[in-house]
Amino acid sequence: MSTVATAAGAEARPVPTLAARRPRRADAARNFDALLDAGREAFAVDGPGASLEDIARRAGVGIGTLYRNFATRDDLIETIYLGEIEQLIRAAHDVAGGEPWPALRAWLDRFIDYVGTKHVLLAGLNGASTVFADCRASMMAAGAPLLERAQQAGLVKPELSIGDVVKLVSAVTAVVVDDDAQRQRLIDLAIGSIRA
Numbered sequence: 001m002s003t004v005a006t007a008a009g010a011e012a013r014p015v016p017t018l019a020a021r022r023p024r025r026a027d028a029a030r031n032f033d034a035l036l037d038a039g040r041e042a043f044a045v046d047g048p049g050a051s052l053e054d055i056a057r058r059a060g061v062g063i064g065t066l067y068r069n070f071a072t073r074d075d076l077i078e079t080i081y082l083g084e085i086e087q088l089i090r091a092a093h094d095v096a097g098g099e100p101w102p103a104l105r106a107w108l109d110r111f112i113d114y115v116g117t118k119h120v121l122l123a124g125l126n127g128a129s130t131v132f133a134d135c136r137a138s139m140m141a142a143g144a145p146l147l148e149r150a151q152q153a154g155l156v157k158p159e160l161s162i163g164d165v166v167k168l169v170s171a172v173t174a175v176v177v178d179d180d181a182q183r184q185r186l187i188d189l190a191i192g193s194i195r196a
Contacts, residue, residue, distance in 0.1 A: 031069065034060060035056070035069055036076075036079060036080055038058035038059035042058060043117075048077075052076070078131045078132075084114050088139050089142040100146075101155045103146050103150075104155075107146050108191055111169060112173055115170050140162050140166065143165075143166065156195060157194055157196050158196070168194070171190075172187055172189075
């Protein structure tokens with residue numbers, strides 16, 4: 001478990017991690033990881049209603065193994081989401097030492113990949129999960145220093161917050177487009193608009 005502040009000055013609460021959910025035995029951990037990969041792929045292709053039996057088949061395990069690892073569909077979706085957030089946080093750490101603008105842009109490009117997965121996963125949950133709110137705070141905390149460095153270098157408008165930038169990029173990625181080229185142009189336009 002890691003912790004994240006719930007609000008400015010508020011007490012931090014634990015946020016589950018992928019490592020905390022992964023079984024310790026090597027063979028069980030391999031099955032767990034295979035199920036996550038298969039689930040991510042199935043949800044991306046078939047949407048939130050993807051068959052759990054198909055996910056187990058794609059992972060090369062039986063449905064009983066899926067249920068031993070993930071008691072419900074929500075458990076599987078939350079765990080896939082945790083993996084996405086951890087990759088996004090890792091991406092922020094990986095680029096943190098680079099030049100301010102390329103570092104921020106690299107993280108935003110990774111964030112765009114995450115947004116596509118997030119929409120599918122959110123649609124598959126019943127809405128009662130607190131994991132999403134906790135993870136969102138962790139994700140914002142990872143991106144904020146990159147934005148601040150770019151602002152301190154005079155490269156990004158100083159009045160913007162990480163919340164502003166994340167909402168802008170999320171909104172643009174949700175727009176229906178004619179093709180991938182148009183999507184990329186809109187993304188470049190949106191990200192370019194934050195430049196000082």
